[in-house]
Amino acid sequence: MVLSFRQESDETDRLLALSDGVIAIAITLLVLEITVPDIPVGSQISVLPDLILEQWHEFFGFVLSFLVIASYWVNHRRVFVHIVKHDRGVVWLNLLFLLMVAFVPFASSVFATYPGQLGIMFLSGTLALTGFTLALLWSYASWKQLVEEGLASRAVKIQAARYLASPFVFLLAIIVAAFDPSFGILTWLLLIPINAALQSRLAANLEEDGV
Secondary structure, three states, rough: OOOOHHHHOOOOHHHHHHHHHHHHHHHHHHHHOOOOOOEEEEEEEHHHHHHHHHOOHHHHHHHHHHHHHHHHHHHHHHHHHHOOOOHHHHHHHHHHHHHHHHHHHHHHHHHOOOOOOHHHHHHHHHHHHHHHHHHHHHHHHHHOOOOOOOOHHHHHHHHHHHHHHHHHEEEHHHHHHHHOOHHHHHHHHHHHHHHHHHHHHHHHHHHHOOO
């Protein structure tokens, strides 16, 4: 039996289950990109710690990608906390978001292999696009009035700003890395204070509105 439009729009369990599964697999695949170093022929095993330290960029790429995907999962969960029903647009935008999430392990691998300007810009670009798709999903749902009633427009705008903060930081990292790769990496650290500030403001706003 074909579901009516009302029944289909209210069915979000399978949508969320698919999203959680794809994100969990993407996070798991990240660690597979960390390679075990080969000890040169004739060398002692005592050189292994130094060889592992030389792979700092692989570990850094893994931690960064893990934290960003985890952050996007948290934001994705918050999106669907407020979305009470969905249409085909939400379904396809959610799939677009998952497409980008599934691509992150490859981008992380590129950074691990080429930790210079190319790797930084490629990973930053991928993470930026991933964040933009999530922001687009939220903007579409709020525009189509698929979010819960009583959610103030100010809260919607703050939420949108929070979803856009990370991708804009990654875009800034691309620009900075074009001139200095080291400062491009440091730009990623801006994610911490910016997201913390927006989250604090959003929490205060929702508390005021009683949401």
